[in-house]
Amino acid sequence: QVQLLESGGGLVQAGDSLRLSCVASGRTFSVYAMGWFRQTPGKEREFVASARNADTLYYSDSVKGRFTISRDSAKNTVDLQMHDLKPEDTAVYYCAEATKPTYYLNSYEGYDVWGQGTQVTVSS
Secondary structure (H helix, E strand, C coil): CCEEEEECCEEEECCCCEEEEEEEECCCCCCCEEEEEEECCCCCCEEEEEECCCCCEEECCCCCCCEEEEEECCCCEEEEEECCCCHHHCEEEEEEEECCCCCCCCCHHHCCEECCCEEEEEEC
């Protein structure tokens, strides 16, 4: 059974940087894409970034230029480097996998394996 484990969340101040990591265990096959989403109470899970491979990367407009996603398919990992964090970035961040080809890489509908989430809190 595939499991995704996130790490690296925490409490930081506005303008700080933070790096989230996610490692997949329990699978021996390659997946179509890995990504990051975030969610705050009462809101839908929001797309942050995704990586099909090291060069095919997608970002939401709200994080473009501040966040960088990197995927290592050989190690089954995906990281999210976050710079210039803002209070509105506060959320639970989830790692996700799209195991099959999908047009919905910027939507939770395209992903079928999820981690438990890690809290990121940015104080002003």
